[in-house]
Amino acid sequence: MAVFSSAEEMWQVMSTLWERIKADPEMSGSLLKSKLIVQFRYRDPEWVLTIDSNDGEDMKIINGSGKNKAVVVMSMKADVAHEFWLGRVNVPLAILTGKIASQGPTPKALALLPVIRQAFPIYAQILEETGKKALVPK
Amino acid sequence: MQPFAFHSPTKITFGEDAACGAYEVTRELGGKRTLIVTDANLLNAGVLASVLAAFENGNDSASNQPIIFDEVPPDSDLDCVRSAASLARRAGCDSVLAVGGGSVIDTAKVANICLAYGGDLLDYLGLNNLPTKLFPMVAIPTTAGTGSEVSPVALIRDRDEQRKLLFGSPFLAPDLAILDPKLIVSLPPSLTAATGLDALTHDLESYAALISVSPFSDALCLESMRLIFQFLERATKCADDMEARAATLVASTMAGVAFTNAGVGLIHALAHATGAKYGTHHGMTNAVFLPHGMEFNLESVAGRYGSAARFLGISNELDDDKAARELIKAVRSLVARCGLPTRLKDLGVPAISESELEGLACAASTDAAIIFNPREPSLTEIIGVYKRAY
Numbered sequence: 001m002a003v004f005s006s007a008e009e010m011w012q013v014m015s016t017l018w019e020r021i022k023a024d025p026e027m028s029g030s031l032l033k034s035k036l037i038v039q040f041r042y043r044d045p046e047w048v049l050t051i052d053s054n055d056g057e058d059m060k061i062i063n064g065s066g067k068n069k070a071v072v073v074m075s076m077k078a079d080v081a082h083e084f085w086l087g088r089v090n091v092p093l094a095i096l097t098g099k100i101a102s103q104g105p106t107p108k109a110l111a112l113l114p115v116i117r118q119a120f121p122i123y124a125q126i127l128e129e130t131g132k133k134a135l136v137p138k
Numbered sequence: 139m140q141p142f143a144f145h146s147p148t149k150i151t152f153g154e155d156a157a158c159g160a161y162e163v164t165r166e167l168g169g170k171r172t173l174i175v176t177d178a179n180l181l182n183a184g185v186l187a188s189v190l191a192a193f194e195n196g197n198d199s200a201s202n203q204p205i206i207f208d209e210v211p212p213d214s215d216l217d218c219v220r221s222a223a224s225l226a227r228r229a230g231c232d233s234v235l236a237v238g239g240g241s242v243i244d245t246a247k248v249a250n251i252c253l254a255y256g257g258d259l260l261d262y263l264g265l266n267n268l269p270t271k272l273f274p275m276v277a278i279p280t281t282a283g284t285g286s287e288v289s290p291v292a293l294i295r296d297r298d299e300q301r302k303l304l305f306g307s308p309f310l311a312p313d314l315a316i317l318d319p320k321l322i323v324s325l326p327p328s329l330t331a332a333t334g335l336d337a338l339t340h341d342l343e344s345y346a347a348l349i350s351v352s353p354f355s356d357a358l359c360l361e362s363m364r365l366i367f368q369f370l371e372r373a374t375k376c377a378d379d380m381e382a383r384a385a386t387l388v389a390s391t392m393a394g395v396a397f398t399n400a401g402v403g404l405i406h407a408l409a410h411a412t413g414a415k416y417g418t419h420h421g422m423t424n425a426v427f428l429p430h431g432m433e434f435n436l437e438s439v440a441g442r443y444g445s446a447a448r449f450l451g452i453s454n455e456l457d458d459d460k461a462a463r464e465l466i467k468a469v470r471s472l473v474a475r476c477g478l479p480t481r482l483k484d485l486g487v488p489a490i491s492e493s494e495l496e497g498l499a500c501a502a503s504t505d506a507a508i509i510f511n512p513r514e515p516s517l518t519e520i521i522g523v524y525k526r527a528y
Binding site for chain 1 (some may be wrong): 141143175231263264265266302307308349350399400401422458503504506508509510
């Protein structure tokens, strides 16, 4: 069974997560410095999330594709995203084995991984706060 | 041991005159009319004679005779791919046979995308963006280096943007690779050496890709390196030494399977960026960058290089750092013995300004190959490796 039953449910969790990343000066600072527009295209459920740091000033969390063309697009099952935020996915290996598809200069996005990893505990915390504690491994 | 996945979707057959079987296997795979992709030099030199004879003697009706596209340049580009695909589509081809080096095989792979799906091939750019299986494809390498005959990736040059475009998907891996050492005997010494160094670079980068290595890829890398160190110089200096030709051909394909599973690294990223900008030969560019890239990675993978050096009999040193340095020295020695250039300027790369250098380093830093490098390089460090190689 898929971790998220609907796009709405996924948006609820992911938007909260990204809002907290945005509120963290170190993480949001790195994202803004990159000026990247990264789009995540999910399957099961079908949903698109865009993180637009293009202007270097305001990190926009967009439910959908947004107006600006994404620089990097990463596509995966929503369950893979869930595993990623739990810190259980080796992203380069997931790309190599086809679990994650990418378009654009992927290394630019991967360069942000060391910073983004700081959000792993936040994700687990959000799952607990939203009544999804069972999804957090003990 | 870390978790890993290993796959090798391409069936491999090997043997002198194995290429004669290309017609039969293409039909067994379901193809009725085949696009044969090659280059004019190979065609004119008669390298494809046995392959074409097999098609001529086959049971195809007049309307199903193969279509030959022989306009692939040494460093294939988007226009070439589109021409090949257009020709194949007009003829109603439903299978692809590539006979040539990496450029030919990559052209055939990406032409197969256009043929199978239609539309703009740039829609399929990137990694894992192909939705379904392509038409059956058979690859017969006429060089021993790229590993493209077994890899799920293809690099095509975008001349306008001066960059290499990467297409990667499990569906891109050919269904069958036919290794026929007779087809590589006409390869000139410089290309024999350069393509061999390309294969050695695949081995050394895959073996050092700490996040993605497995015992399977390790085994392939080590045996492939052993064959290259033992036979490449012989294959370079004596064109019709079939034992050496066969060994380097097999080594190259083994390295191809290895990097398919473990990835490459900084050396390839730099070679792609440099090749896209200056049109340098991929294998020769790798040969130039290889010792410098290894030196850069040394602090992260001395243990891996050291174990390879001991396996290859290059060093008896128990100290990894010392053994690793002996491996780098052995690579330099092999490059020299094979008569390859050792500096970028010897490849015709012009001296460039700091800002151009930064642009080139940026291109390398965003090349997908760099994802697997064991040590993350800064732009300044990439520039440093480039300058040392220059």
